[in-house]
Amino acid sequence: MHNTSWHSVGNSMDECIKCNICTSYCPVAEVTEKFAGPKYSGPQAERFRALDQIAAPDHSVDYCSGCRVCNEVCPAGVKIAEINARARAQMAAQNGIPLRNRLLGRNELLGKAGSFAPALANFALHNPLSRALAEKVMGIASQAPLPRWSTDGTFSDWLAATKHQRLRSAKKVVYFHGCATQYYEPFIGQAAVAVLEHNGYEVIVPPQNCCGLPLLSNGEFGAAESYHRGNLARLAGYARAGYPVVGTSTSCTLTLKEEAPELLDLHDEATLALKGATWDIFEWLRELAEAGELRTDFQPLGTDGQPLVLPYHAPCQYRAHRVGKPSLDLLSLIPDLEIRESHARCCGIAGTYGYKVEKYRIGMDVGAELFDFVAAQGPVSLTACDSETCRWQLEHGTAIPSRHPIEVLAAAYGMYALGQRRMIGE
Amino acid sequence: MNDLLIIGAGLAGLTAAYSAAQAGQTVKVIAAGMGVTHWHAGTIDLLGYSADGRGVARPLEATGDLPAEHPYRLLGADRLSAALTDFTALTAELGLPYAGAQNAGDNLWLPSPVGAARPTFLAPAGQAAGDLSTSQPLLIVGIEGMRDFYPKLIAENLGQQGHTARHAFLPLSLLTPRHDVTTVQLAKVLEEPSRLAQLAEALARLVQPGERIGLPAILGCDDHPAVLTRLQEATGVPVCEIPTLPPSVPGIRLHTRLRRRLEEMGVRVEVGMEAINFGAEGERILWVATETSSRPLKHRATNFLLATGGILGGGINSDQTGRAWEVIFDLPLTIPQARSGWFRPHFLDGAGQPVFQGGVAVNDDFQPIHPDGSPVYANLWAAGGTLAGADPIRERSLEGIAISTGRFACENVTPAANPIT
Numbered sequence: 129m130h131n132t133s134w135h136s137v138g139n140s141m142d143e144c145i146k147c148n149i150c151t152s153y154c155p156v157a158e159v160t161e162k163f164a165g166p167k168y169s170g171p172q173a174e175r176f177r178a179l180d181q182i183a184a185p186d187h188s189v190d191y192c193s194g195c196r197v198c199n200e201v202c203p204a205g206v207k208i209a210e211i212n213a214r215a216r217a218q219m220a221a222q223n224g225i226p227l228r229n230r231l232l233g234r235n236e237l238l239g240k241a242g243s244f245a246p247a248l249a250n251f252a253l254h255n256p257l258s259r260a261l262a263e264k265v266m267g268i269a270s271q272a273p274l275p276r277w278s279t280d281g282t283f284s285d286w287l288a289a290t291k292h293q294r295l296r297s298a299k300k301v302v303y304f305h306g307c308a309t310q311y312y313e314p315f316i317g318q319a320a321v322a323v324l325e326h327n328g329y330e331v332i333v334p335p336q337n338c339c340g341l342p343l344l345s346n347g348e349f350g351a352a353e354s355y356h357r358g359n360l361a362r363l364a365g366y367a368r369a370g371y372p373v374v375g376t377s378t379s380c381t382l383t384l385k386e387e388a389p390e391l392l393d394l395h396d397e398a399t400l401a402l403k404g405a406t407w408d409i410f411e412w413l414r415e416l417a418e419a420g421e422l423r424t425d426f427q428p429l430g431t432d433g434q435p436l437v438l439p440y441h442a443p444c445q446y447r448a449h450r451v452g453k454p455s456l457d458l459l460s461l462i463p464d465l466e467i468r469e470s471h472a473r474c475c476g477i478a479g480t481y482g483y484k485v486e487k488y489r490i491g492m493d494v495g496a497e498l499f500d501f502v503a504a505q506g507p508v509s510l511t512a513c514d515s516e517t518c519r520w521q522l523e524h525g526t527a528i529p530s531r532h533p534i535e536v537l538a539a540a541y542g543m544y545a546l547g548q549r550r551m552i553g554e
Numbered sequence: 555m556n557d558l559l560i561i562g563a564g565l566a567g568l569t570a571a572y573s574a575a576q577a578g579q580t581v582k583v584i585a586a587g588m589g590v591t592h593w594h595a596g597t598i599d600l601l602g603y604s605a606d607g608r609g610v611a612r613p614l615e616a617t618g619d620l621p622a623e624h625p626y627r628l629l630g631a632d633r634l635s636a637a638l639t640d641f642t643a644l645t646a647e648l649g650l651p652y653a654g655a656q657n658a659g660d661n662l663w664l665p666s667p668v669g670a671a672r673p674t675f676l677a678p679a680g681q682a683a684g685d686l687s688t689s690q691p692l693l694i695v696g697i698e699g700m701r702d703f704y705p706k707l708i709a710e711n712l713g714q715q716g717h718t719a720r721h722a723f724l725p726l727s728l729l730t731p732r733h734d735v736t737t738v739q740l741a742k743v744l745e746e747p748s749r750l751a752q753l754a755e756a757l758a759r760l761v762q763p764g765e766r767i768g769l770p771a772i773l774g775c776d777d778h779p780a781v782l783t784r785l786q787e788a789t790g791v792p793v794c795e796i797p798t799l800p801p802s803v804p805g806i807r808l809h810t811r812l813r814r815r816l817e818e819m820g821v822r823v824e825v826g827m828e829a830i831n832f833g834a835e836g837e838r839i840l841w842v843a844t845e846t847s848s849r850p851l852k853h854r855a856t857n858f859l860l861a862t863g864g865i866l867g868g869g870i871n872s873d874q875t876g877r878a879w880e881v882i883f884d885l886p887l888t889i890p891q892a893r894s895g896w897f898r899p900h901f902l903d904g905a906g907q908p909v910f911q912g913g914v915a916v917n918d919d920f921q922p923i924h925p926d927g928s929p930v931y932a933n934l935w936a937a938g939g940t941l942a943g944a945d946p947i948r949e950r951s952l953e954g955i956a957i958s959t960g961r962f963a964c965e966n967v968t969p970a971a972n973p974i975t
Contacts (some may be wrong), residue, residue, distance in 0.1 A: 149592045152738035152801040161732050200826035203587035203868060386847040403848055418854075450846040452824050469817075 137211060137390060141171035143204040150198035150208055155473040156191060159249040159493035163191035166198035169215070170208035177215060189215045191487070191547055193478035193494070195444040211447075213344065213391055220347030228266045229346040236338035236355070239277075239311030244275035269488030273477070273524035275312040275516070283314035287321075287333055290554070294321070297330040302366045304384065304406070306377035307338050315549040316516075319538035320376045320409060321553060326541050327416065328424050332371065334362050339383035344391055345479050356388040356399075364398035367405035374409045376534050378445035378514045379479065381408045384450070409534060410454035410514070411420035417458060426540040428464030436510075438536070439502045441470040441522065442479065443515035455514055455533035462540045468505050472498035474514070477521035492525065499525040510546065512536060514536075555854050556582045558967065559842060561829050562846025562861030562869065564589045565953055566938025568812045568823075569960030570859050572644065574967070575819045583821060584844060584853060588809070590867050590939070590952070595674070595797035596771070596804025597681060598641065598652065598957060600606075601626075602661065602673030604951025607904040612659050613675055613954075623943035625955050628918055629962060637958035642676065648811040649779060653682040663687055665694075665768060665796050667703065667717075673950055676829040678804050680782045684768055684794035691718035692798070693761055694768040699726040699733065700740065702799040703770040719768075722760050728752050740772040741803045744781050754788030761789050771795035771803045777805055785933060827851075828841035829862075829882045837932040842882065850933035856933065857967045860885075860922070861960065864913055870910075870940065880914055881941065885922045885930055888912040888942040906948040920963040937963035 142247030144167065151157055151165035163169065169189040189212050198208040219230075231238070242249035250260060253274060263270040280286075283305050287294075301324055309317040321331045337359050340352035363373055363384075375381040384406040389399050407415075416422040429436040442453045459467055475495045476482050502511055503526070511530045513519045519530040531546060538544035545552055558574050560567045563585035563960035574581045586867060601613035602621075614635060617626040626634055645652045654676050655662045663671040663686040671686050683690070692712060696705035705721035725737070729752070730743050744750050763768055769784075773795055774781030785793045813823050819973045827844040834840060839858050843850035860882065862869030872878040876893035889912030890896055896909035914922050914936050921929040922936050937959035939946060946952035 147593060147800045148736060149588050149801055152592070152736050152806070153588070157736075158739060158742070161734065164734070165736070201588040203589050203592075205586070205828065382847060406848060447826060448847060450826055450844065451851055452822070452827070471817075 137207045140207040141174045144171035144206045153201045155494045164188045170211045183272045183499045193481045195363045195474040217347040233343040233346040235307040237309045242277040246279045250276045267485045269485045272483045273520040283317040295325040299329045301329045302332045302371045302373040304375035306380035319535045322538045324541045339380040341383040360398040367401040369532045373406045382445045411451045414454040426462045427542045430464035435464045435466040437466045439468045439511045441513045443518045470501045475518045475521045476516045504524045558857045560859045561857035565956035566960035571955045581821045582822040584827040585825050591805045591809035593800045594805045597674040598676035598953045599950040600675035600954035619634045625941045637961040641957050651679045652676045653679045669708035680795045684791040691765045693765045694721045700722045741775045744775045758789045766792040855969045860936040861938045866910035906945040911945045915942045
């Protein structure tokens with residue numbers, strides 16, 4: 129049995145056969161010359177990045193968005209995106225990290241801070257004057273789609289308020305909500321809890337940290353590691369006890385599974401236990417479906433005999449999960465729902481990439497492929513995507529509201545209002 | 555559960571997926587990465603050289619001289635012809651028409667990226683116009699600063715072989731303000747009408763009456779037929795594409811159109827999935843597992859088709875001890891299991907090298923077999939570059955084997971008796 133996946137990030141560069149397939153698929157290199165392309169910035173430049181070298185040979189690797197199209201199409205198993213991520217960390221270590229990147233990396237802190245007075249925070253962040261100032265002073269693109277803090281309280285607030293209604297069951301699952309659900313979109317977590325409970329599972333929500341991905345992609349590996357260790361302390365026990373840990377944010381679950389262990393070189397027992405227990409929620413639900421244990425009491429989602437037409441874009445992180453398109457597999461079970469699958473490479477936001485003033489335009493140009501796809505579907509009322517920042521970018525680029533597939537599933541179970549984004553009967 | 559799981563998204567895998575989907579089966583394709591379709595010239599090489607190293611003029615007629623275990627012999631002449639006809643019809647329907655030599659049944663002889671005459675049987679219409687069997691003079695036009703395309707070398711080499719050819723350069727700035735571009739990026743640039751018009755004007759000024767123009771294969775991605783027509787109308791002469799070093803735009807066009815058609819037919823093609831394991835019960839394979847970010851993912855199906863390619867495609871691996879193995883099912887191989895047996899003393903030996911001639915041995919139904927001839931698994935088939943009995947690089951038969959065995963390997967595969975969805 130041979131497989132290339134055992135290769136460490138660094139060693140995988142030796143598998144590169146210089147075919148340039150990655151460069152020809154790279155959505156960033158296609159729209160800007162500032163990024164030389166995955167082959168050059170990845171396995172090729174890596175040869176010059178010996179640890180004792182004082183300066184990294186090229187700064188264009190900073191323009192890699194980390195979308196991982198390169199990893200997907202590489203026939204030789206080179207871990208190009210990871211090579212690039214490490215190179216960015218090396219640059220950050222050498223050149224320092226701008227305040228802007230430090231801020232963008234601190235999702236949890238920002239989320240918490242704004243949640244004390246969300247309405248005020250929304251006004252402070254979203255008025256044109258402060259956006260202009262943020263661009264000028266911090267380099268955060270004034271048009272980029274920043275989220276709004278939830279004014280209905282956090283996801284934890286909702287859990288506490290509905291404690292008496294929550295299902296108790298012998299079958300239990302741990303839910304990792306991530307920062308976006310906690311502070312900006314608690315309704316995603318509500319939909320997830322509803323779907324899991326509807327299938328007979330009690331949902332455990334332990335206290336948790338940011339997964340650390342925004343820090344990893346901005347090259348702050350040290351800070352990312354302390355977040356990861358925080359999560360290990362709170363979640364590894366459940367993993368060891370055999371509970372699945374499911375998440376609705378495809379980036380958070382990817383970080384727990386692979387990004388943190390691989391980029392931070394963590395191979396301790398707790399990290400591996402959590403890696404082995406973590407699932408994307410649809411990846412996990414698909415297993416239930418394949419075992420014949422998923423409830424299929426779906427209500428049709430169409431109106432007036434017309435099916436609901438839903439353009440669906442699988443986020444780049446699914447590419448990195450390497451689990452196919454599990455939400456597509458499940459949504460296709462819902463009657464009266466016509467999914468239109470996007471084959472666009474990337475929406476362009478790539479985590480925090482598209483928020484940076486020097487990269488905003490690149491992000492929008494990369495996303496044009498997706499926005500054009502949605503426009504070509506005719507008039508639609510909604511789109512769907514599993515990742516929060518991708519949904520925000522999708523809304524920004526198309527002016528059409530976007531939903532997480534778990535909201536669609538909860539709606540198909542008759543428990544969730546897809547338009548108003550709230551639980552029915554609460 | 556799918557009726558058929560195909561491992562490999564090269565020409566063999568995609569052709570097989572199309573045939574099976576057309577026959578009403580539910581099909582999924584998984585592949586480790588983009589493969590040979592992105593390297594090869596986009597042509598269908600059928601049989602270019604015979605065992606004694608001489609060029610083959612009429613390949614279909616010459617297949618009778620191949621060894622009995624060659625995939626073409628296992629298929630038989632009728633099925634091989636039918637596969638070629640089907641491929642021509644399919645690509646025409648996909649809007650990417652292929653053509654053969656003017657004298658039906660002959661090989662085309664097309665200019666290679668170094669100006670050699672390369673035998674192939676079917677080529678995209680744009681490349682077929684470069685057939686060196688006709689004596690029309692060639693103007694080879696390169697783009698200054700474009701990597702790995704050398705018009706002077708091509709023209710000189712063609713000249714030494716008795717063809718009339720000259721070369722010219724156009725500046726990269728005519729097409730793009732960028733300084734460093736790939737073939738794919740250039741091809742997309744030429745889908746912009748204003749850039750295309752600039753190229754057309756420049757070519758019209760360069761070309762002399764009676765010539766045909768040879769350009770690197772960058773004439774549009776999805777809009778290739780329109781780009782080609784526009785250039786021919788503007789210059790009034792035939793325009794042909796000459797394949798480039800990878801990434802190969804003609805190969806990508808074929809891959810993209812085939813894959814899109816499959817997706818329209820409901821076939822899921824999942825790339826970036828590396829098969830690492832499988833499970834079997836008795837003589838039936840139950841699942842193939844791929845590597846993920848956490849736990850292996852099992853893909854269950856009633857039947858399985860191996861289309862992972864040979865040593866080049868990654869379907870066969872080897873190590874320094876001389877061991878060679880098929881990477882997923884560890885199927886019996888005909889490759890010598892000692893390094894001393896891999897190569898003949900001479901690098902360019904006309905008889906080829908044994909290591910490239912071996913592969914997965916199959917029966918008449920394209921089921922992998924043990925040395926005694928019995929099938930290894932009851933529900934496993936194989937197609938394309940992984941097959942034993944051929945020497946695709948020396949013979950120039952890689953794509954011919956892929957589309958013909960892909961077309962027919964699953965012909966006798968029966969879908970699930972009680973499909974579970």
